[in-house]
Amino acid sequence: MNAYLIVKWIHVLSSTLLFGTGxxxxxxxxxxxxxxxxxxxxxxxxxxxxxDACFTAPAVVVQLASGLWLAQAAGWPYSLLWLRMALVLFFVVGVCWLPVLWLQVRARNLARDAAQAGTPLSPAYHRAMRWWFWLGWPAFLSVLAIFWLMIAKPA
Known part of the structure; x- marks a missing residue:
C-alpha cells in the first residue's frame, strides 16, 4: 500500500472517530x-x-494534517471551491467546538457543586448548557457538509 492510501485511511478513520465521539x-x-x-x-x-481530550482533540489535529497532506499529494489546488469550503467549515467547527469545551467543563463544575451542596442546578449551569446546545448545531451540520464535500467534490 502506498503512502497516499495509508494517509487516506488514517484521514477516514480519524473523521469517523471525530464524528462518532462528538x-x-x-x-x-x-x-x-x-x-x-x-x-x-x-x-x-x-x-x-x-x-474530548483523549479522542476528539487528537482527531481534530489528525484531520487537518492528513487533509492538507492529501490535498497536496493529490495535486488539488486550494482554489478548488469544494476544498476551500471544507476548510472554511472546518474552521466553523473549531470556532464552535472550542467554546463547547469550556462550557462542558463549566457545566461539569457547576453540576458537581450543586450535587455536593444538595442544591438545584443554578441559572449559570442552565445558561452554559443552552450555549453548549446551540453551538453544537452549526458544528454538527458543518461536519455533515464536510463529509458531503469530501465525497462529492462538487465543481
Whole structure:
C-alpha cells in the first residue's frame, strides 16, 4: 500500500472517530442534562471532558494534517471551491467546538457543586448548557457538509 492510501485511511478513520465521539458525547451529556440530576450530570460531564481530550482533540489535529497532506499529494489546488469550503467549515467547527469545551467543563463544575451542596442546578449551569446546545448545531451540520464535500467534490 502506498503512502497516499495509508494517509487516506488514517484521514477516514480519524473523521469517523471525530464524528462518532462528538455525536456520542453530545447524546450522553444531553440525556444527563434532561434528567436534571446534578450528580449524574457531573459524572457524565466528567467523562465527556476526558473523552474530548483523549479522542476528539487528537482527531481534530489528525484531520487537518492528513487533509492538507492529501490535498497536496493529490495535486488539488486550494482554489478548488469544494476544498476551500471544507476548510472554511472546518474552521466553523473549531470556532464552535472550542467554546463547547469550556462550557462542558463549566457545566461539569457547576453540576458537581450543586450535587455536593444538595442544591438545584443554578441559572449559570442552565445558561452554559443552552450555549453548549446551540453551538453544537452549526458544528454538527458543518461536519455533515464536510463529509458531503469530501465525497462529492462538487465543481
Amino acid at each position: 455525536l456520542g458525547i453530545a447524546f450522553f451529556l444531553w440525556m444527563a442534562h434532561r434528567r436534571g440530576d446534578a450528580k449524574s450530570i457531573a459524572d457524565t460531564a466528567r467523562t465527556v471532558v476526558i473523552a
